Amino acid sequence: MSSGFDLIGKEKSIDQLNREASASDFWDDPSNAQRKMQQLGQLQQSVDSWREMQSRVADLLELTDLAIENSDDSLFDELTAESENVAADLARAEMQLTLSGPYDDRPAILTIHSGAGGTDSHDWVEMLLGMYAGWATKSKRPVQVLDTAYGDEAGLRTGTLEIGGPHAFGYLSAEVGVHRLVRMSPFDPARRRQTSFARVEVLPTALDDEGEVEIRPDDIKMDFFRSSGPGGQNVQKVASAVRITHLPTGLVVSCQTERSQHQNRDYALRILRARLLARREEERAEHLSQLRGERVSAEWGNQIRSYVLHPYKSVKDHRTDYQSGNTDAVLGGEIDEFIEAYLVTKLGG
Incomplete structure (x- = not known):
């Protein structure tokens, strides 16, 4: 959905981390295991968010085609509202991609x-x-x-x-x-x-x-x-x-x-x-x-x-x-x- 988000690459990273987590000696180093599990959770949350966005856009396009095909003006308000919601969520998600500094994804001490x-x-x-x-x-x-x-x-x-x-x-x-x-x-x-x-x-x-x-x-x-x-x-x-x-x-x-x-x-x-x-x-x-x-x-x-x-x-x-x-x-x-x-x-x- 966005040229700045490598969805396939992140899903491959998730698969790799899942394989590592299933190894019998994974928890022998608790600190390293905990860090990798946190990384896995963040990757999964990010991928799930973009997959959900893809699904919402696909549903919106399908509903739009249906309204055009049937000349159904009654769906106009619903389509407009959902379009605005998707656009706002997409803008927020794309903004997150710009937070790519070496420390941006870390916890913060405020x-x-x-x-x-x-x-x-x-x-x-x-x-x-x-x-x-x-x-x-x-x-x-x-x-x-x-x-x-x-x-x-x-x-x-x-x-x-x-x-x-x-x-x-x-x-x-x-x-x-x-x-x-x-x-x-x-x-x-x-x-x-x-x-x-x-x-x-x-x-x-x-x-x-x-x-x-x-x-x-x-x-x-x-x-x-x-x-x-x-x-x-x-x-x-x-x-x-x-x-x-x-x-x-x-x-x-x-x-x-x-x-x-x-x-x-x-x-x-x-x-x-x-x-x-x-x-x-x-x-x-x-x-x-x-x-x-x-x-x-x-x-x-x-x-x-x-x-x-x-x-x-x-x-x-x-x-x-x-x-x-x-x-x-x-x-x-x-x-x-x-x-x-x-x-x-x-x-x-």
Whole structure:
């Protein structure tokens, strides 16, 4: 259906992976087996999607021929509606084919950092974390909270999610940048209007099972401390939170979400690998990495998107001018239109 989609080639890859999976020693290497099963699932989903599209187009053509043959005008509305639906779905599927970067199909590690705006900016981080978790849930993507760091009075200073599914990094890379919120502050006794900012960073996961990013034990320093809740109080009696310092680069990653020290350590290492992968790409390219996007301060004038809840309701992306008046839906995770509008512009669509 599309010159950019090798349907036959992908079906051959599926057959090859199925043969490998049926071998008696396939699960002797669990990490490699799991990676190949994930690859198989993604290939099968992609092929099924295009086969379904082929079937829909064939049915539409058959119905059109039937209407013409019988001069049946009663099918006009149905044909028009289905044609528009197929065209929209085809455009979306073809756009996915353009997400062919080396990391676009990987899970994404998305971190939100609070910026200017005080307590409101911490609350804004928590709202955005909910928006992206909602997007993942609506898209039936796996999502996991890797880390949260509470604000002094409310909300979060930072929050980190890992989101999987097809082209997770490719899609979420559209969200990199500063997000601005304008509303009546619930933390101001005078109920004045407040503008607050948060910065979204998105990184692809590193394939640690393939040695893509090597972390030697001697290169890291690991500290343990008690997890903190809202207001900074200790919420656990044991030191389960983990802080890892990568000595060669000075990168520091902490994680305190889980009650298990071992789980927090695994999450912190996962984030560190993603940051080291991005750093390597930056050095290789000798300029600011396209993986991160340009690092700008989270304050006035740098925003990519504004979410206005007062005195009117509107969400507007300043890169594409796409906007929506349904702020509740957007903050609930309905951001596909914003993502797709940006990707189409970015890719010269």
